[in-house]
Amino acid sequence: MFASVLKKFFGSKNERVLKSIQPLVAAINQLEPEIQKLDDAALVAKTVLFKERLAAGVPLDSLLPEAFAVCREASWRALGMRHFDVQLIGGIILHQGRIAEMKTGEGKTLAATLAVYLNALTGRGVHVVTVNDYLARRDAEWMGKLYRFLGLSVGSILHEMDDAARREAYAADITYGTNNEFGFDYLRDNMKFELADFCQREFHYAIVDEVDSILVDEARTPLIISGPSEMSTELYDKVNRLIHKFKVDEHYTLDEKARSVSLTEEGVNLGEKLLEIENLYDPRNIEWLHHLNQALKANVLFKRDVDYLVRDGQVVIVDEFTGRAMQGRRFSDGLHQALEAKEGVKVEKENQTLASITFQNYFRMYEKLSGMTGTADTEAAEFKKIYNLDVVIIPTHNTMIRKDYADVIYKNAAAKDRAIIREIQELHKKGQPVLVGTISIDVSEKISAMLKKVGVPHEVLNAKQHEREAEIVADAGQKGHVTIATNMAGRGTDIKLGEGVTELGGLHILGTSRHESRRIDNQLRGRSGRQGDPGSSRFYLSLEDDLLRIFGSDRISGIMDKLGMEEDEPIEHTMISRAIENAQRKVEGHNFDIRKHLLEYDDVMNKQREVIYRQRREVLSSDDVHEVVTDMLPELAEMVAQEFAESRIPSEEWDWNGLSERMFALFGFSGEWSEEEKKDLDSAACTELILAAVQARYAKREQEIGELNMRHLERVVLLQIVDHHWKEHLLNMDHLKEGIGLRGYGQKNPLDEYKKEGFNMFGEMIHAVKTQTVSTLFRLQLVRDEEVAELEREQREQRQPMQLSRGDDEDNEHKPFSREGDKVGRNSDCPCGSGQKYKRCCGKSGGKK
Structure with a gap:
């Protein structure tokens, strides 16, 4: 009650945000006449001027009115398109790091250029994230004319590109690409062995197109790089x-x-x-x-x-x-x-995980993140909670005049299908185009078969007709056309009305059932009524639809039975619409819980991932990791000392033979000390004794191998062991997650247990990395200097990713070089089980295992 009174006096939060932006819009419009007088050279020179002002310490926000005015004028000259005021509002919202909800046909792609141009002036790179390669290529070419006119460079990341082309695209001021490509490039970069091979730069600013599709729908499945198990x-x-x-x-x-x-x-x-x-x-x-x-x-x-x-x-x-x-x-x-x-x-x-990340954690790495879509408000709470992003609904340029009719509900699916066909026949006879939305391929094909029977010509757009998508969509608004489409979400479509269609009432949207998400229904509706065009929409339902069957149609069914309604008699009532909306809310809530659950578990992995990736980058950024390796020696010396230094008995009576054996197992040599040296020691003194011996032996190893070779070996071995143990740790964490739910039966919180055990496992992994790195460096024998390079080459090949995947939906399209069977490195343990190095055993003959 109190909230509604406040809203009446002060307006909704959305209205207050829009009101606060108006002075900026007025300032941009005020500058327009002055900017229009500039010739092309003077307009382009503004970009250089803006960069100089930023370098001098001027805040980016203070450049906004003039930069937007310049971008608007350049758009008119380069593209023949001038930003509407509502697009200026959209650009401001994007620059502020929020989500702009703009209806279909309102020009989101053009609105984004304003925020992209302003933020690209920093020289730190702007990423524009699209839902597919086609849109990344199209938008980079289309909007690229504007950016290049203003003196900025543009690149796009496409599926088939090699690393050199990707590095060039990321080095550009503005980079277009899909969410999958950006995420996989991040994972691949963190599997490389030279910083020069990395493709990506810092995560400065990203604008996510179809933000609800990418940050909500696709966030249920993580990105995974995997190899065969x-x-x-x-x-x-x-x-x-x-x-x-x-x-x-x-x-x-x-x-x-x-x-x-x-x-x-x-x-x-x-x-x-x-x-x-x-x-x-x-x-x-x-x-x-x-x-x-x-x-x-x-x-x-x-x-x-x-x-x-x-x-x-x-x-x-x-x-x-x-x-x-x-x-x-x-x-x-x-x-x-x-x-x-x-x-x-x-x-x-099956495949084993080599690297993985969720979209939530990937996109949260950006310093500033924003997004745009036609339908975000229903998920506003999730955007705020997960990404700290506010949703702002931008008003339309022209008033929306589409008629959205109430849902009609039938007793069973057969009656609903008959009603759908009747409506399509009537509209087709009249010449009004119809877009029929279905939620699955089999429903599309069933409606198609029924239309064939009654002689209504039509097109079907689903996964089986994917290649003809653009052609089918382009014709959907033509007079008399009937198009059946499976889930129109995220298709990057803008259906324009053919001649004479406006007079017939525009494009009619016919939903064959409600989707479990209201956003998907709104996206289907949004295909009609663009830019003030006429249009209409109606959804048909039956009590046998999954949504109503699973989520409480008993009440509705009881009312229909009480009213004695016939099979072919529909019911239209606000109570029905409310019941459907409640059912959708339940499903959306359930799906949010799934995404939240995924994120909570990945947050545990994310902290560990950050540690490993940061350490890898530190190793890669330096040719000398000698200090990192020698810092491991005191910890290992202390570990051995604590094992054998017993305070309750004199030090000369300790198990010195056992200590020597432990030294040999860990460092490859037995410690030898005089009886005098063994007297009157405590644990700390024993640690010093062992450490002195280990450091002396390590210095001797360095003399034998050569300082330059030792520095190179330290780097190669450390990376190889970190990567091997990280891969094993990912597998172990997968297994832990799979069985952790059973802890709930023991009155324990599975997530808390996962955090606790995951932390312990990570600690064990770090200890194993240190132990194995030191042990390997003490034991490794090199015959020739060239073997260092050979070792590095083998390491690269063994870490070549086999498959890229999307959690439950694994993307297997990237298939880099792979071979049958595992290659045995010359310095690896021989697979025959002799305990010797491969090169000194079965590898002597030069044969391959």
């Missing part, structure tokens, strides 16, 4: 053949809301009987349990032509938000292999 693929086929014997409710429970299946006690017993094992939960049988769970998921939860397609003998994921086939991407954790076994296609090998 040793797990056999035959187990998937074996387990899949048994799944048909498992019955719902008897052997497993199904939760459609959470999209999960769980084995019951009877299911576990059946699994043990079929697999001929005593205890499915024995640690030795954990692999069988994992396969059984994934096979159940694949067969019960995942539907062909909804969640995935089978094309050319491969299981191809369908993006749930865009309806596109995601060629090359794979579900992780063995789920994709389980689907391959289910569909009877070749089962590919």
